[in-house]
Amino acid sequence: MSNHALAERHRLAELLAAAGPDAPTLCAGWTTRDLAAHLVIRERRPDAAPGIRVAALAGWTKRVQDDFATRPYEELLRLFRSGPPIYSPFALPGADEAGNTVEYFVHAEDVLRAADDWTEQPVPPGRAEALWRRLPMLARLEVGRRSPVRLQLHHPDGRSLTLGPAGAPTVHLTGAPGELVLFTFGRGAHTTLDVDGPSDAIEALRHVLPLPKK
Structure with missing residues (x-):
């Protein structure tokens, strides 16, 4: 194992x-x-x-x-x-x-990633899957109650996780499981995530949780 x-x-x-x-x-x-x-x-x-x-x-x-x-x-x-x-x-x-x-x-x-010239290290597939399995609980604990918008976290293979207040505008974050985990722990500004959604919703989220630089 x-x-x-x-x-x-x-x-x-x-x-x-x-x-x-x-x-x-x-x-x-x-x-x-x-x-x-x-x-x-x-x-x-x-x-x-x-x-x-x-x-x-x-x-x-x-x-x-x-x-x-x-x-x-x-x-x-x-x-x-x-x-x-x-x-x-x-x-x-x-x-x-x-x-x-x-x-x-x-x-x-x-x-x-604290270094100015950092290069992303590949995550082995099995470890990436382990991170994805832990993501739902972590995301709900760390960001679910803080987010002012509905969040959809998208795995590159099409799987997704939805959290945040129902009825609020939705922001979509897409990336590898490790990148999504880093977002949930407040390291979003240092990730390679793709962010999509209404501009005002993205800005509202950015005020609460760091996102990749524009």
Whole structure:
């Protein structure tokens, strides 16, 4: 069975190593060192991980992450490459694949696409399909309630996903599953998606969620 999370872990680690500790990322305010520290505490410090999502706990998470970020960059990459320790929730059977395939894909692209001269890396068909399978839940959680317009996300093979307020004007976004996943996580300005729909609806969406530059 393919392990997409493991493959993306290796890809992300190589991109981080190639970029060095002080390169920019698409994560606002984070360098590659900060991103590496985030990845390590997410699976090695269960006490700090909840603050990644829960605002009330974010201060503690930031303190722990900042402390880890002072460690040698090579140590952070070694810890990330070695995978979750036995006490980590991600060490449970299937948890790494379920919880990290999208996480590592998005963060790999955060490193890759922060460079001015980035070149899109091909996504293996099986991994692209895994991203597409996860897209409905992710899109509804991340953008479904925020979008002021009806959204149709189109796979190049003709499959589509519809979300957003019924009765609102519709904006169509077409692209590979990875590009659609990046859009749902707020990286739309750095994607190769095609956007179509009424101009006022597109502008209304652009005010809420980043879209590819015109």
